[in-house]
Amino acid sequence: MEETIKSFKALLAKMHAYQHAMGALHYDAETVMPKKGAADFAQSMGVLSEESYKLSTGSEMRELLAKLAPEKDALDEITRREVEELGEQLEKLERIPMEEYVRYSMDTSAAMQVWKAAKNSNDFASFAPHLEKLVAFNRKLPGYLNPDLPKYDALLNEYEKGLTMEMLNGYFAGVRAALVPLIREISECGAQPDASALRASFPIPRQRLLSDRLVSILTIDRERCALGEVEHPFTGGVSKNDVRLTTHYHECDVLSSFFSVVHEGGHALYELNTADELVGSPLGTGASMGIHESQSRLFENMIGRSREFIRLVYPAMAELFPEQMKRVSPELLYRAANRAEPSLIRTEADELTYSLHIMVRYELEKQLIGGALEVSDLPEAWNALYKEYLGVDVPDDMHGVLQDSHWSGGAFGYFPSYSIGSAYAAQIYDAMSRFIDIPATVSSGDLSPIVAWLTERIYRFGMLKKPNELILSACGKPFDSGYYTRYLTQKYRALYNL
Numbered sequence: 297m298e299e300t301i302k303s304f305k306a307l308l309a310k311m312h313a314y315q316h317a318m319g320a321l322h323y324d325a326e327t328v329m330p331k332k333g334a335a336d337f338a339q340s341m342g343v344l345s346e347e348s349y350k351l352s353t354g355s356e357m358r359e360l361l362a363k364l365a366p367e368k369d370a371l372d373e374i375t376r377r378e379v380e381e382l383g384e385q386l387e388k389l390e391r392i393p394m395e396e397y398v399r400y401s402m403d404t405s406a407a408m409q410v411w412k413a414a415k416n417s418n419d420f421a422s423f424a425p426h427l428e429k430l431v432a433f434n435r436k437l438p439g440y441l442n443p444d445l446p447k448y449d450a451l452l453n454e455y456e457k458g459l460t461m462e463m464l465n466g467y468f469a470g471v472r473a474a475l476v477p478l479i480r481e482i483s484e485c486g487a488q489p490d491a492s493a494l495r496a497s498f499p500i501p502r503q504r505l506l507s508d509r510l511v512s513i514l515t516i517d518r519e520r521c522a523l524g525e526v527e528h529p530f531t532g533g534v535s536k537n538d539v540r541l542t543t544h545y546h547e548c549d550v551l552s553s554f555f556s557v558v559h560e561g562g563h564a565l566y567e568l569n570t571a572d573e574l575v576g577s578p579l580g581t582g583a584s585m586g587i588h589e590s591q592s593r594l595f596e597n598m599i600g601r602s603r604e605f606i607r608l609v610y611p612a613m614a615e616l617f618p619e620q621m622k623r624v625s626p627e628l629l630y631r632a633a634n635r636a637e638p639s640l641i642r643t644e645a646d647e648l649t650y651s652l653h654i655m656v657r658y659e660l661e662k663q664l665i666g667g668a669l670e671v672s673d674l675p676e677a678w679n680a681l682y683k684e685y686l687g688v689d690v691p692d693d694m695h696g697v698l699q700d701s702h703w704s705g706g707a708f709g710y711f712p713s714y715s716i717g718s719a720y721a722a723q724i725y726d727a728m729s730r731f732i733d734i735p736a737t738v739s740s741g742d743l744s745p746i747v748a749w750l751t752e753r754i755y756r757f758g759m760l761k762k763p764n765e766l767i768l769s770a771c772g773k774p775f776d777s778g779y780y781t782r783y784l785t786q787k788y789r790a791l792y793n794l
């Protein structure tokens with residue numbers, strides 16, 4: 297048994313080395329790689345990912361799992377969860393016919409290329425036949441993944457274990473009932489802050505200094521976390537000792553990078569504070585996509601967009617941008633950072649309206665996968681829901697159904713985890729506030745008690761606990777979306793004096 301475990305761990309270390317190489321190459325490609333390096337990069341990534349796939353599905357892995365799985369209860373907690381996770385992945389891959397899997401990978405690569413061009417030329421018709429193929433496969437896939445579940449539930453489970461349509465229907469109904477009238481009231485009250493003073497030039501070298509201040513306020517250890525510049529910000533990395541945080545600077549919009557850094561900073565804090573024992577293990581990362589997003593949104597929206605945080609950072613901004621900030625008071629900065637207005641583009645949406653963008657995608661995916669909607673009717677259905685939920689008219693598909701890349705990559709069931717992340721965040725914030733006076737802690741400028749609480753309850757477990765277990769143990773209650781709608785209602789009623 298000891299020998300088997302040793303071989304298993306050696307295999308995991310090898311897999312980790314491939315992940316390490318791919319993670320570092322990916323960060324390199326996004327930050328400093330010269331343009332003409334793209335072909336070599338793609339070639340190397342292809343080789344590395346194929347080798348990595350072989351390690352996780354090859355005969356050595358199969359034999360080791362076959363020996364370890366029956367002895368699961370005798371294993372230590374980490375090894376047991378590793379055996380469970382890798383076993384599940386392997387089983388799943390075995391149920392999908394190889395030929396279909398390979399064809400689907402080729403179809404998604406082609407669809408991604410066509411989507412890019414279709415979006416830029418506002419041409420849904422050219423993308424539709426590709427999307428039809430991906431939808432057809434995703435109608436079939438649930439039968440391989442878990443034929444006992446409703447089809448769309450099986451897809452949801454790929455991104456957020458345990459998430460079901462039953463939960464999401466109740467969740468989105470609550471969100472819709474609370475937020476749609478509130479958003480309408482805000483639109484009608486006409487009391488938007490005048491943020492024109494913020495429309496100035498904020499030199500990028502100075503914005504870089506602001507990022508350094510933000511990262512240090514967030515208690516991020518720069519000896520374990522790099523900060524790079526990319527087109528679309530993300531957080532990547534290798535292990536808790538090597539996290540890669542990124543941002544994008546817009547000279548005329550200082551708040552864009554500000555909140556990117558705080559959002560990605562939340563992701564980075566999670567990775568930086570997983571347990572030492574999980575370094576090199578496939579479990580040494582977030583519990584799920586939704587839980588990871590809960591941490592970025594907790595820092596970005598609930599802490600970063602609080603009056604206390606804005607007041608805390610304001611002096612640094614006034615020092616770095618003395619001319620630009622002359623006409624911007626801390627209160628105006630706070631109001632501008634929390635301006636809510638229905639819009640067309642999900643990635644630019646504010647905190648209040650964001651979940652309605654996700655709700656549109658959720659309703660459409662459910663119908664597409666269930667067979668109630670066909671790809672050819674998608675643009676019209678999209679536009680109708682944007683009108684119904686957000687009250688906006690979609691002028692063209694470029695600003696409508698073609699805006700996101702997810703469907704071109706075959707990711708159906710992924711969007712809901714973005715919204716669920718915000719709802720998890722509200723519940724976690726409420727649980728934490730029973731132990732810590734969060735506004736006072738933020739005002740003090742020392743956020744370490746907040747990070748310590750989150751480490752104790754969430755970060756250190758990595759993937760040892762599943763999302764629902766983690767919420768239950770961290771908050772003392774199962775997931776309840778009421779925290780989220782109450783939080784938003786309270787915050788925005790106060791902001792707009794309603």
Ligand SMILES: [Zn+2]
Pocket residue numbers: 559563589592
């Ligand atoms: Zn995120």
